[in-house]
Each structure stands twice: as structure tokens, then as C-alpha cells.
Amino acid sequence: MGYTRKTCWLKTSLILLISFIACVNVKAQQGDKITVTGSVIDQIGPIAGANIIVKGTADGTITDYNGNFRLVAPKNSTLVISFIGYKAQEVMATTKPLTIKLQDDTELLDEVVVIGYGSMKKEDLTGSVTSVKADEINRGAVTNPQELIQGKVSGVFVQPPSGQPGGASKLRIRSGASLNASNDPLIVVDGVPLANDGAPGMADALGSINPNDIETFTVLKDASATAIYGSRASNGVIMITTKKGGKDKIKVAYNGTFSINDPYKKVKTLSANQFREVATTAFKNTPANEEIINDYLNIFPDQSTNWQDKIFRTAFGTDNNLSLSGTTFNTPYRVSLGYNNEAGTLKRSKYERYTLDMSVNPKFFDDHLSVNINLKGVINDNDFVDAGVVGGAAFFDPTKPVYNESGAYNGYWNWTKPSSPNGDGDVNGEVGVNPVQLLYDQFDNGKTKRSIGNIQFDYKLHPLPELRFNLNLGYDVARGKGDKGPQVGSYMAEKDDLFKGVGRRSHWNNFRRNQLLEFYTSFEKDLDAIQSRINAMMGYSYQHFYYEDYTKNYSPVVAGYPVKQDDAWVLNDAETEYIQEGSYAHPSENYLVSFYGRLNYVFKNRYLLTGTVRRDGSSRFHKDNRWGTFSSVAAAWTITEEAFMKNQDILSNLKLRIGYGATGQQDLGSDFYPYYAAYQESTNQESMYLGEYLLKPGKYNKDLKWETTDTYNLGLDFGFLNNRINGSLEYYKKKTKDLLGVVNVPAGTNFTNRLITNIGKMENKGVEFNLNAVAIQTKDFNWDLGFNLTWNKSKITKLVQGDNASYPGIEVGGGGRGTGSNVQKHMVGYAPFTFNVYQQVYDEKGHPIEGAFVDRNGDGEITDADRYLTKSPMPKVYLGFNSSFSYKNWDLGFNLRANIGNYAFNDVAATNYSLANVYGGQGFLTNIHETALKTGFTQPISSTQSKSDYFLENASFLKMDNITLGYRFNEFFGTKLSGRLSFSMQNVFTITNYSGLDPENNGVDGNIWPRPRTYTFGVNLNF
DSSP states (O other), X not given: OOOOSXXXXXXXXHHHHHHHXXXXXXXXXXXXXXXXXXXEEOSSSBOTTOEXXXXXXXXXXXXXXXXXXXXXXXXXXXXXXXXXXXXXXXXXXXXXXXXXXXXXXXXXXXXXXXXXXXXXXXXXXXXXXXXXXXXXXXXXXXXXXXXXXXXXXXXXXXXXOOSSTTOOOEEEESSOSOSSSOXXXXXXXXXXXXXXXXXXXXXXXXXXXXXGGEEEEEEEOSHHHHGGGGGGOTTOXXXXXXXXXXXXXXXXXXXXXXXXXXXXXXXXXOOXXXXXXXXXXXXXXXXXXXXXXXXXXXXXXXXXOOHHHHHBOOEEEEEEEEEEEEEETTEEEEEEEEEEEEEOSBTTOEXXXXXXXXXXXXXXTTTTEEEEEEEEEEEXXXXXXXXXXXXXXXXXXXXXXXXXXXXXXXXXXXXXXXXXXXXXXXXXXXXXXXXXXXXXXXXXXXXXXXXXXXXXXXXXXXXXXXXXXXXXXXXXXXXXXXXXXXXXXXXXXXXXXXXXXXXXXXXXXXXXXXXXXXXXXXEEEEEGGGTEEEEEEEEEEEEEEEEEEEEEEEEEOOTTOOOOOOTTEEEXXXXXXXXXXXXXXXXXXXXXXXXXXXXXXEETTTEEEEEEEEEEEETTSXXXXXXXXXXXXXXXXXXXXXXXXXXXXXXEEEEEEEEEEEEEEOOOTTOOOTTSOOEXXXXXXXXXXXXXXXXXXXXXXXXXXXXXXXXXXXXXXXXXXXXXXEEEEEEEXXXXXXXXXXXXXXXXXXXXXXXXXXXXXXXXXXXEEEEEEEEEEOSSEEEEEEEEEEEEEEEEEEOSSSOOTTOOOEEESXXXXXXXXXXXXXXXXXXXXEEEEBOEEEOTTSOEEEEEEOOTTOSSSOOGGGOEEEOOXXXXXXXXXXXXXXXXXXXXXXXXXXXXXXXXEOHHHHTSOOGGGGBOSSSOBBOOBTHHHHHOOOXXXXXXXXXXXXXXXXXXXXXXXXXXXXXXXXXXXXXSOEEEEEEEEEEEEEEEOOOSSOXXXXXXXXXXXXXXXXXXXXXXXXX
16 A cells, blocks of 8 residues: 655654755766666555666665656666565656656555465465564574574574484473473474474484575464364474575575684683682681591692683684575476584584585466475484583582592593592592583484475366365485494493493484375355455375484493493394393384365455364374364454555554464374374393293373363564565464373272373463564665563363362472472463472571471471472563664675573572582582572582572573674676675673573573573675
């Protein structure tokens, strides 16, 4: 819709804009140049700020407030006139005054969005759907595709991976809808729904997708949009469309990044000098311990080792991608090759990825038959390191050296019995291993090969082209292999009581296969006689998931190293290794069969109605509960299409949406037959009878059924000034019933004490706001910005099958000191994973009193009953802000994110808070966290104190994820080579009051492999 520029507030901004820009206004030149004058208008009036450019050059001007312009241009040249929201026009330069009338760009209104089983015009959508183009995102060195939408889409929460190269991101859409089942959204790549567990050896389902091959992300959030995927859509759907070939001639493109990763943060423990001072003063009142500690400190009186510096490094990474695309014999194609090499900030850690992406999209029979062929291949090669080495380095005695003098234990110094400079005593089973030896003296590597592909036939019936038939055949196959174990002679191997000095190793070989067959037919027709448009679709889906996991635990035969006899370990035929009984492949499978349909109806281009239904059958459930039906209905009113809105010039889009739908959940991870009373052979020596192993029964629940989520959604889409400013406001409410959860069961009622069952209900509700704007658009300078905000609240409303107000809840999350310790709980009336802690008592100066807690139940004792529920690890509000500027060939962009109201339990501090940690009477010294200096606590670490709310901190933060400066060039020394050079920084800054390494964690912060700060130089070349 066009609009006038007579509005007072708009007039003021345009005057400021025009005063900022120097308009071209030169006299007519002699010879081949002429002066062109004219005006630019739309159907309502003049357009101020329209661009007039001499085609093929950077010469041009903009129109003034009255829409007029004046420009010197070469004779017979072509002028290109453009303005946001309008179709660009080309006119010939002439001395006669020109009047150019721009037309609305209806393509913006007709933008096609990929949805489940097809596509739809954006203006016809009734559900909550957001589409993001990957090329429009500011980014630096990105390995995981989830990072591309981090902070870009309201309602989408992306927690980046730790410092591990190739690590997994945590992705949630409108919070989780389940307690024990998967909360990951369904990922659909080019029409192939992926399994949530990804592939063996890969961090997550998207670990095999090269971010450089992605064209668009489409996020389906409410049930109206997701219900077509039924049983897999309760956590939302992310649809990824990869790049395809175009109609142009052959294009060759190279994209490369070269990165430096800086581990700029480390755990705050004591230096060698601080440690000596604390260790010698902390035990003044216990002379016996004081003498032992001094003896240990004097083993190497002048030694100072920063163990964290010994294990971390500044690491280099590179990502290179080469693509070839075009059209040959009227067949579009694209082929790309990618290579990513990312060294981890922990020494020895490395991630390599090789990718291949191919697509061919021919059409036959006068374009009635379209064939889309997609093939993706990836090889992931990982050198893993034990993440526990970070904690080991943080708390290993800083007064000890890396290497010993005797060469014992492969030359690494460790605490032995007795301890000595030579380090050649017996192993001390109570102490951690030298962290440098943990890095270098054991191996852990894996390689995964994966291929995803499909062929899709779309046929428009010749006599009736409105009727289409679509057949999609797809697959996702992966195999991963790896080995892990200590080196012979290492301290870790010496700790093994059965294979002393050799140790135990493991080899894994896992296989995944996902096969897909889908067929649907659709009918789309404009019914002009009744001013209507319909789009109806119905189809069938079959998906088979096959898993085969094989793990072999073994120990090689090494001369000079005796083996202690154990019947559970058998020497192989070649007598080269001992293999543990029970090392065999474990195959499993599950099926999903579905029937579905959808109807979209549009009346007068402003009244919209959508209905979907899907019936799913899952082999995970008993035949009596196998089938579930999931449906949705939604309506929308495009208010700006009403007659009373035609004469206004401010609102270009205003649409009200409302919807309801039900989706399901059946993903229980590796539990494929939870309803089945299965038996398996025992491997326990005590479970033998007459020389044969007995069969042992497994847990089962034949009454298990679908978890169902009902979603209500109310949305408002808006656009101002031809959608130069646009956005949406949403309110949603999700109610999950028949929650799949693990609960305790009475003894004797099943073959386990904990069983997964349908236990209760949960509720999520929230508000989303999204705003995008083109703040400035001129010939030389442009400024785009985006902002999104999400408020979410989750609450468990029921946790047992019956009514039991006294049910104590379910402890989860880990954290604190002690076996099976947890500092979080699922409890009715609270958010999932609410913290469950003791209330610390403080003195008059605000210092915590060691071992003093509030007796909340007043029984005169501090027991587990005095713990209380408070705070949640999930933010109440999360925000994203992105901005990009361009001036001529330069561009600058950045992304900001903020989480507000989220709390974290600092488990690193909670398990290392006391000065007593220096010496525990077990033959070694341990470094301590700086928290011990702040608290002054001197008692040994207790289970109670380690669950104190003193360690529960507000982890709200503001982060700048990345900032990028780029320069584009259209030719290179007279050649047709074009491209872009860029420099970016990731993890730029974090503003927070949280005392741990990073406020962005899983709630219980025990992960201390810090995310690095990354500096990246990027090169994009187009040939």
C-alpha cells in the first residue's frame, strides 16, 4: 500500500535525513553528459528519499521532500529508481522532465514461506511462523547452525555450546513442554524430519549441516503451524531450506574464515604463593596436620605451576567453502564442498568436518513435473579430551611440577604413596591425576560419517494443474566409530586393579538409519465468483528409525603386565586382548505412521481460516494406546484489506490471528519399548545357574500413552510505511497433560524402583514481541535494526496420577556434595528445575555463618525438610537486538542478547568453598576456589553447606555475541571478481553480577570449560 509523506512527524524525520545527506546537484556538462530532472511519486503523492542511481555505477542522488531530483548522467544511460516497499524501475536518461510512478512491490506481500508439507503466501498464514534468511544474519565463525538464529527470533532460546569444539547448542521454542521426554524442536531439512539424537559422535541433530549451505530458517511456533507434524511437534518445528541453483550462468563462490580462539577466562583459584600462605596458616591449630602440610609443600619448595595455563591454549580455526551453481540444459544445480578445522582451547582437542551438499532441480512436461534431488554428506573427525581435566587443573596443587625425575608413570608427576620428588611410589586411589597427563596420556577419538538425502516428485495434473501430487522419499544414515582409553604405563592405567599398568579401553561402533516415505495431494484454487481461495491437502507418512549400538570393553595383552583373573573378561582367539562379556551389538527400532490433512480458506483476501488434523501411530506404545489424534484450528483477519482502511497512509499491514491446537510427544530417547515386558541375559557372575546365565526382566509400563500439549495463541502482525517498520505481538498458553516422567514406584510392583509413566500436567504461557525497521535508507547509507522480547512462565500443575497434596516432588539436576546429590526439584506449583536449597544465615556484617541455616519447619533440627524452593534457571525475559549499517561499500553489524531473571547455582564454588579443602587427610594437597577466602569457612565440605542458597546467584546478563566490519568490492583490478572482506569478534563482552565463569549455563554450573573469545577474518569471493 502506498502512503503520503505529509504526516508531521514523518516530515520532521525526513528533513533531518535530507539535511544529513549531500544531494547531487551539478550543472549540465558539455559533451556526453546531460542534466536529468524529474519527480518520483506513488498512487498517493510524492516520495521523499527515493534513490536514483545511474545503472552500473555508484553515481546518483535522492529525491527531496517534494519528490523532486536533479542529476548529471551520461547521455543514453539508464537510471534505476528505487524505494523500500516499491518495485524498482528503469528509465532512460533524458533532458525532458521525468515523472516516475512507483508501484507497490506485491512480491513482498506474496512472499512464499515454507511450512509443513508445502509452502504458502505469507499473507495467507494464520499461525505463528517466522522466516529468517541466513545471508541476512550478522555472524563470525559459526560451526553450529543454531547459532545463526541466536537472539534473532522471539520465543526461541538458544544457549551456545561450551568451549568444546563442535559442541552442542541448547535450543528451545517457547520453553520446554515435557519433563523427561525430549524438549528439542523437530528439525526438518529439505523435507526430511531428523531424529533428535542426531548421529553417533555428533553433538546434536544439526551437527552435520554446514551453516554456509543454509538458505532460510522457518520457525513454526504455535499449534496451528506445527500440528501438521502431530506427535513430534509439541516443542515447535524448525524447517531448514538449503541453497539451490538459480537460472543464472555458472557461478563459483568461495567463503572462508580464519579464526583465533582466546580462552580469556579461567577458574579463580589460588596461585602457588597464595596457596602456600593459606595452607600454612589454615591448620595452625592442628599441629599434626600442619607438619604434614609443610612436608608436602617442601617437596618442591620453589615450584610454581599454573595448571590452567598448562592445559589451555590460544587456538586456531578455519572454515573453507567452495560452491558451484547455475543452470545446464534448463536444470538448476548447486554443488558445495566445505572443510572446517577447529582446534579447541583445551590442548589436544580438535574438531574437523568435511561436507558435501548437492542439489539438482529439473522440470519436465512443460514444468508440470518438478523433481528436487538433495544429497548431503559429512565426515566428522573428533579428538575429544576429558572435560574433567579443567576442574583437575583448577584444583591440582600449584606447588608441584608437571614432570617427575624418575620417568615413572610415563614421566608425569603425580601424588603417590609415599609422596616424593621422584613421583615413583604406589598410586594413590583417592587423588586426581596430573591434568597434563590426563590430556596427553590417554586417547579419545571418534569419526562419524553421515548422509542425508531425498528425492521429491511434485506433479501438477495436466488437465487440472490446481491438483498436485507430491511424493517424497528420504533417508538419514550415519555410522560412528571411536576408541577411548589410557596409554600403557600411565597413572590412569596403574589405577586399574584388574589390568594394572594397561588399563581398560572401549571401542564403540554405532549405526543410525532413518527412512522416510511421504505422499500427499493438494488442491489450490481461486474461486473468483465467491471471492475466495482454497488450499486443501491430505497425505500419508511412514518413518522407520533403526539403531544399532555396539560397545566393546577390552584390554590389550602387553608383555610384562600381569592380569588378575576375572571370569567376566575372556581372552580372544588371537590372544591379543581381553574382552568383557556382554560386548555385542544392541539393535532397536521404532516406527511412526501418520495420516494428515489441512485446509486453508481465504475470503476477500482478509478473512482466513486454517484447520489441520493428524493421526499418528507410534510403536513405542502398547497397541491399546498406540494411536493419537492431533488437530488445530486458526483464524485471521487482515484488517488493512478492509474498505475503511484504504484511505489511510500509515498502516501498511494489520492482521489479527487466533488459534488453538494439540500436538503430541513420544520421544523417550533410547527407550524404544517402554511398554514391553522384555528379558535380557544377565552378565553378573552371581546370576548363573548350572553354568548358564539367567535371564533378567526389565522395567515396563503397558499403560504408557501419548503426552499431549494444547496450545492457545493470539497474535497481531503490523507494518507501517509500506512495512518499513514491521513486527508482531503474540500471547500464547501451552497446557501439557499426561506428562511423561520418571517416578518412584512401590517395591514389588515392577522390576525397578523408578519407572517412566504419565504422571501429571504442566503449563507454559508467555508474550512475544518482535520489531524490525529500516531506520535509514539512502543512496550511500542504510541502517537496519531488529529487536525481539520474550516473557515466559512455566509451572508444573500436577505430578502424580491421583490427588496427593503431600507428594514431595522429584529431585533432579545434580549439584552439591554427596552421592546422588541434587539442588533442583520438580514440584507442583513451581517451574521445572526450581532450586531446592537451604537458607543461609548471616551475621550482622552480612557474612555467611558456616553451618548455620534457617530452621524453616521449626522442629529444632536442620534436616532435608528445611530446604526450600526458590528461583528458576530459566530467564523470565530474554531479549535480542541486532543492528546493521552500510555506507557505500562498508558495512558494520552487531548482535546483543540479554537474559533477565535467571538464576544459577555456582556448583564450582559450592564444592570447593572451604579452607579445609587444602588437606583432607588422604595423602595429598588440593587447591581451593577463591570463595574460600571470602567465606573464611574452615570445616570440611558438608552436604548441607554445599546446598546453601549462598551459592545461588542472579545470572542475568547482557552479551554482545558478535560484531562484524566488512568491505564489499564489485571488481578486483579490472576483473569480474567481486566479494567481501570482513573482520569479526565473537563473545565480545558480558555484563553480569554472576561470579562464575559464564552466567549462561544449565542452571547448575559445574561446567568450567569456558567459551572463548573469537577473532575472525573472513573472505567471500564470487567468480
